[in-house]
Amino acid sequence: MFKFPAGLYCDVRVERNRETMISYLKGEIREMRERDTAGAFIRVFDGGRWYFSSITALDRVQGEIDRLAALAAPNKDIAADKMVLALPDRSPAPVTLRGEDLKAVPLAAKNALLASFFPPVTAEPAIAMWSCFYKDTCTHKELYNSKGAAIVSDQQTCGMRYNLSFSENGRTFAESANLAAGDLAGLNGFGEALEGRIAKSLEFLRDSTPVKPGKYTVVLSPAAAGVFAHESFGHKSEADFMLGDETMMKEWHIGRQLGPDFLHITDSGSLPGNGYTPYDDEGSPARRTTLIKNGRLAGRLHSARTAAAMGEQTTGNARAVNFEYEPIVRMTTTHFEPGNMTKEELFAGVEDGLYVETIKHGSGLSTFTIAPSLAYYIKNGEISGPAQISVISGSVFDTFGKIDAISDKVELLSFVGGGCGKMEQYPLPVGFGGPYVRVRELTVL
Amino acid sequence: MINETISSVEDEVSIKLSASALESLRAKSISRTGVRVYRDGCIGVSGYMGTEGEAAARERAAAALGYKIPYPGRPSTGSRRAETVGGRPFTPQALDAEAAALLAAFRKDFPQFVYSSSGIKTGTSRRSMRNDAGLDYASSITTHEFTFFYKLASSSSILDGWFSYTGTGYDRAAFQAYGSEMLAAHLREVPLPAEGRLSVFFEENDSQLRNIFFRELSGMTLGSGSSLFSGKLGQRLFNEGFTLYNSPGQAFRPFFDAEGVCGEGFKYIENGVLRAPYADKKTAAKFGYEPSGSATAAYDGTPDANPGNMRIQSQARTFREMLGGRPAIFVSMAMGGDYTSQGGFGTPAQVAFLVEDGRLVGRLPELQLSSGVYEMFGKDFLGVSSDPVMPLSGNRWLGFMMDVRKN
The missing domain is CATH 3.30.2290.10 (PmbA/TldD superfamily)
Incomplete structure (x- = not known):
């Protein structure tokens, strides 16, 4: 298909997307479109440096391969390069869609689904402003490399989000209801979730009080625990941060005890939802990677480059946000595994603490942060009223040691809009979630 | 047509x-x-x-x-x-x-x-x-x-x-x-001189500090009554030295927005007085506002208002003059903080430096900063310097008095 130059590794990733976007503002149509796009990302490696190009003119792919090759230094031993050896050389059966093909669903049907949830919103007078959108993305990817691999996959995701601004007696509060799935059937239950979110938001609007800053025991919902796992530890498991860094390699050595023995965290690109990545963007297949087992560091996430450098296996985590970018090490669906007690037992053990149900955003470097939206006081094991919190934070180095309970059921979640950001690449869809997690001594502002 | x-x-x-x-x-x-x-x-x-x-x-x-x-x-x-x-x-x-x-x-x-x-x-x-x-x-x-x-x-x-x-x-x-x-x-670790209210400076383009205005100054939010600032147009809400305006030029964006409106210099808050929200033409027409020149759109999408080009106007004093010979804190990296629905603000400061006489003299431990929107941009607003953080840059020093604690 392409003529790859001698003495160099080369791959070409062609992406063709169909996106649907429908949005309303306070019941008035704002956007209704179907978009078809195509582009290519080309990589050339000479054993020392990478040379990349991203283009929208697909008839220029061969020209770009040749142009990048001219910048590189051909290497007769390129085939023996450790990283090149880690890259795929097979052409597996194409990955086909799971569920109903969204491209075959009429725009009117998608619009009707989104609009069917207007009534509970318009019926609530305290909702002063609201918007909503439906979005789906169908992606066809083809990856060809100079080792002879040809990997073809089709994926799709869809979702809805209602953004709600409440106002009453001079007080305001903003929340959202959000759900993503692999097809429209996966969006069943959105109406119930929306109504529940409206009820809780009204309570928060009317009764919330500012929390007194300090250190608290915090219970994290599956959504908050998912972000906690992602931000506090997930990024540390991305092996590109460790390359050439002896301190990081020593600090994050396999087997290091990080938390209690009932703490387990995994990442898997095979799970349905936003993190579903059957083949990553350099062609490595998805794997279930155990990152923490029995509280000890058990694995990390790799691209071919990092796997080769550390003498480990690829994990299917080289992902790019779209055809404009090169694949880098990213999470797929990262979550806590079931823990050591029931949800009821977990709450019962909190005398004076906080519960975070929904969040606005999170971040994770040396200090991880979670900015809660719906949050509550816990008194004597019971949720006692809504709490206004700016931010919850803790050190990534010792917070896992302060986890003292994890509930025994896992809930995986996918949302539409937003995603994970790393360097310049944002937003990358990822899946997350988990059980309820209880953490001692988090800083609350 | x-x-x-x-x-x-x-x-x-x-x-x-x-x-x-x-x-x-x-x-x-x-x-x-x-x-x-x-x-x-x-x-x-x-x-x-x-x-x-x-x-x-x-x-x-x-x-x-x-x-x-x-x-x-x-x-x-x-x-x-x-x-x-x-x-x-x-x-x-x-x-x-x-x-x-x-x-x-x-x-x-x-x-x-x-x-x-x-x-x-x-x-x-x-x-x-x-x-x-x-x-x-x-x-x-x-x-x-x-x-x-x-x-x-x-x-x-x-x-x-x-x-x-x-x-x-x-x-x-x-x-x-x-x-x-x-x-x-x-490379020089220094202790925090004291916990409590201290002068804290950021680079002026630190978007975390302006999140509250991104959220609450949307024309749709303000006009519908669901903003913290709803019903307060024309009122002095903030320090008279605080002016918030639209500047696509400083953000290296085109002089026209996605509706062909040229909004450079459009003032949202002028000398502490709430003047206008950011609004696209549609929002402006609905509520009787002026289009602020801040519409954005996907290349194939309909225009919508976006606050991305908001800047805070600098004052006459240099950074050194603002310090007035007193030590201060420069926050180089503060990630993950936010405002509550009622305007309370909190953030960790992952990287902060002690500043003396306009120079960074050493690295402070990780800090926790807290305040509120009416305090930060009201009585505790120190202003924006006339001089840039570095030569060539259009980015200046933005200061507040804040409550500072060690993490």
């Missing part, structure tokens, strides 16, 4: 550094075109990527009128303007050489650190907006970005800090001096 075409061509070359070595060179050339049709108070939109597809996109846009998407404002008409900002981008070879030279210099002077970056870039962004009612706008902006992430070789963190410059000019010596001051200060 009015037909309109919006085109965008982004050409960029970037260098990636990893583990203190040059890892990759990337070239991008991305072309997008949006086609709009206005008729009977409605808008139809479509678009295409690449260089071909205008006729088909125009047919789709005309068909999209059938969706009856209201557009009560009139498209901009009858104005011509073309503006070129910046000079030529670096060639790939020249950018590669410049990145290598900077990396070598920092490695020589500060070998204690490991350097990485995905933000060494040069490129030109070309935008145009034309319609058959006489609008003809064109913008070409060439910028260079040099961002260095650093971490101590002995550190267990993913990164310990960064320094960055984006602008139309470039001067290696100035950038090197800026980075060197931060790296040198990072």
Whole structure:
């Protein structure tokens, strides 16, 4: 298909997307479109440096391969390069869609689904402003490399989000209801979730009080625990941060005890939802990677480059946000595994603490942060009223040691809009979630 | 009926550094075109990527009128303007050489650190907006970005800090001096003088501090009564030295927005008085506001208001004059904080420096900062300096009195 130059590794990733976007503002149509796009990302490696190009003119792919090759230094031993050896050389059966093909669903049907949830919103007078959108993305990817691999996959995701601004007696509060799935059937239950979110938001609007800053025991919902796992530890498991860094390699050595023995965290690109990545963007297949087992560091996430450098296996985590970018090490669906007690037992053990149900955003470097939206006081094991919190934070180095309970059921979640950001690449869809997690001594502002 | 075409061509070359070595060179050339049709108070939109597809996109846009998407404002008409900002981008070879030279210099002077970056870039962004009612706008902006992430070789963190410059000019010596001051200060750990209310400075473009205005100054939110500031237009809510305005120029964005409105200098808050929200034409028409020139749109999407170009006006005093001989804190990295629904603010400060006499003298421990919007931009507002954080940069020092605690 392409003529790859001698003495160099080369791959070409062609992406063709169909996106649907429908949005309303306070019941008035704002956007209704179907978009078809195509582009290519080309990589050339000479054993020392990478040379990349991203283009929208697909008839220029061969020209770009040749142009990048001219910048590189051909290497007769390129085939023996450790990283090149880690890259795929097979052409597996194409990955086909799971569920109903969204491209075959009429725009009117998608619009009707989104609009069917207007009534509970318009019926609530305290909702002063609201918007909503439906979005789906169908992606066809083809990856060809100079080792002879040809990997073809089709994926799709869809979702809805209602953004709600409440106002009453001079007080305001903003929340959202959000759900993503692999097809429209996966969006069943959105109406119930929306109504529940409206009820809780009204309570928060009317009764919330500012929390007194300090250190608290915090219970994290599956959504908050998912972000906690992602931000506090997930990024540390991305092996590109460790390359050439002896301190990081020593600090994050396999087997290091990080938390209690009932703490387990995994990442898997095979799970349905936003993190579903059957083949990553350099062609490595998805794997279930155990990152923490029995509280000890058990694995990390790799691209071919990092796997080769550390003498480990690829994990299917080289992902790019779209055809404009090169694949880098990213999470797929990262979550806590079931823990050591029931949800009821977990709450019962909190005398004076906080519960975070929904969040606005999170971040994770040396200090991880979670900015809660719906949050509550816990008194004597019971949720006692809504709490206004700016931010919850803790050190990534010792917070896992302060986890003292994890509930025994896992809930995986996918949302539409937003995603994970790393360097310049944002937003990358990822899946997350988990059980309820209880953490001692988090800083609350 | 009015037909309109919006085109965008982004050409960029970037260098990636990893583990203190040059890892990759990337070239991008991305072309997008949006086609709009206005008729009977409605808008139809479509678009295409690449260089071909205008006729088909125009047919789709005309068909999209059938969706009856209201557009009560009139498209901009009858104005011509073309503006070129910046000079030529670096060639790939020249950018590669410049990145290598900077990396070598920092490695020589500060070998204690490991350097990485995905933000060494040069490129030109070309935008145009034309319609058959006489609008003809064109913008070409060439910028260079040099961002260095650093971490101590002995550190267990993913990164310990960064320094960055984006602008139309470039001067290696100035950038090197800026980075060197931060790296040198990072190597000197100093204690927090005292917990409590202290002078805290940020770079003025730190978006976290303005999140509350992004959220609460939306015309739709304000007009519908769901903003913290609803019903307060014309009232003095903040310090009289606080002026918040629209400046696409300082953000290196085109002089026109996605509706052809030129909003440079549009004031949202003037001398502490709430003047106007940010609004696209549709919002402005609905609530009787002025369009602020802050509409954005996907290339094939309908316009919507966006607060991204908000800046805080600087005052006459230099940073050193603002300090008045007292020590202060400069927060270089504060990630993850936010405002509560009632305006309370809190954030960790992951990287902060002690400042004396206008210079960074040492690295402070991680801090927790807290305040509230009416305090920070009211009685505790120290202002924005007249001088930039580094020569060449349009970015200035922004200060508040805040409650500061060790983490």
